[in-house]
Structures are given as structure tokens and as C-alpha cells.
Amino acid sequence: MKIVFNGKERQVREGQTLEGLCEELGIKPEGAAAACSGEVVPKGQWKDFALKDGMEIDVFSLVAGG
């Protein structure tokens, strides 16, 4: 199935979770936040958040500066 990940189409396998995808892409959950179709996905839900065909996923870095 296909999702839109950070603005680009991407093929992902059925049953893939948000956490699993980030792991595959080398994105550390503790350093990132994510949203699906304009809504933030709480960090505690990443593990069980199943990706579905057509979903628009945005993952962005948490930043520490000031």
C-alpha cells in the first residue's frame, strides 16, 4: 500500500505501524514527533498506530535549541 510520507509517496507493507516505519527509516522516536492527516499522533500511540493506504504522515524532529 502507499502512504504520503513527509510530502512524498512511499510504499509500505500491510500492517506496518508508525513506530515500525520510523525504525526502518532510522528515525529515533525520542527525537521526533508525528502527525497523520493534520493531527498529531501522541507518542504513546506510535507502537500500535497502523498505517493505512492513502494516509498522509508527517514526521519531524523535536528540537532542543533556544
Added chain:
Amino acid sequence: MRYERPRLLDGYDKLDGILAHKSVAILGAGGLGGLCAYLLAGAGLKSLTVADDDTVEDSNLHRQVMFCADDIGKIKSLCLKREIGKLDPEVQVRAFTDRVDEGNFADFAKGADLVMDLTDNVRTRLLASRMCLELKKDFVHASVAAGTGMFCAFRFSDPAFVREHGCYECMAGAQAKPAFRGITGPYAETISAEAAQLAMECFMGTAPWGELFVHDMERRTIRRFKLKRDPACPECTRYLDSIKE
């Protein structure tokens, strides 16, 4: 005369009058907190608490525009108080020179209508979110590094807000650990100004509570996302349980 230009804007005619009776507590007097505090004082805020126990370093001066070379080695919150005093001697600035922790947070936030997390320290940020939730204080968060800036406003004084949008920990997780990255002066101060604007909107009744803004420096875009509560978040659960009692 001082406020005649903002008063020309629709919705801003009463801003300085509103700010004159509000108090803001800011965590961090560096790249984000320094300019933000100065802009709010310039806009008419008369009561500020600024917490920062760090001293000014040479490596700060490219982005922390409230300090000069003579300030190196001096405590940031005291230097910022001095600069705001030059801008408007009527502003009451409390420089909080102790490191803010669980034990003194209530003292730091005492009397504040809004608490702003503008630190570069994620542990302090998580503590601030948790303590503001406990104290039911409205809370603004902003952070910036590399090419990303983010800011959002949490209306912790409103249980309906918490039920829907949650807290910073819901979004970032209790184990949040952003990577330490580089930063430019102009970009740090861009996000600082955004934080000041957001704080003003909190008092004007026009703030986009519950929306996370993610600014991309390279693309010069801002994306906005709706914050959502994690039903399993222990901090939000404690807060909502305390409302029921």
C-alpha cells in the same frame, strides 16, 4: 504615543491595556526567551518573571541579541532584567536566578497568567508542561534548532482543552530527547518573535490553542497540526481526575 502603531491594527487597539494587567513567567533568557521577553515588555506587559541561571558565554552572542561582549560571565536573567529596564522602567522584572525544578516551580510561576517554556533543555520543558498542568496555568512552548522551529499554546486552565489536546508530553513522550544541533541567530530570533506574538494572542483571545506550528527554515513554510491527547498520558489523567473531585 508608544503604542500608537499597534493600536492602528484591527484587534490590537486594546492590547497594551490588556498586557498592562497581565504577568508572564518565562523559562529561559537565551536565544528564545531574551528577545521574547523584550518584545512583550515593548508591547506593554508590565510584569515579567525570567528564569535562567546560566551565564552569558561568547558562543551565545551570535543569537542572543539582548547581551553584549561586556556581559560575558554575567547571569543571563539579570542582564535581561537590566535591558528591559532600559526599554521601560515601569516593567517589574523578577530575575529568577535559581535553576527551576519541581521544588521551586510554583514560586517561579506564582502570579503568572501565562508560563512560557523557551529553554534549550528538554527535561525542564517536560517539567514545565507537567507543573503547568498541575497548577492549571496556560502554557506556551517554543523551540528551535537547525532548520526547524516549533511553537504551540496549551490552555491548561480549561479542562475541555486538556481532554481534547493533552499536554506537551502527549506529543513528545516522557522520554523525549531531541538531538543537539546547530542554529543561526536570525532563525533563533524568528521563532522567538513567533513565541512573543503567540503570547500576545493568548491575551487577546485570538490564540490558536491546541495547534502545533512547525516552521521549516529552508522551505520558509509553516505547517500546522492539531494536538491530540494521549488517553494513556498519566499527567493528563491526573489532571482530569482532579477536576472530577
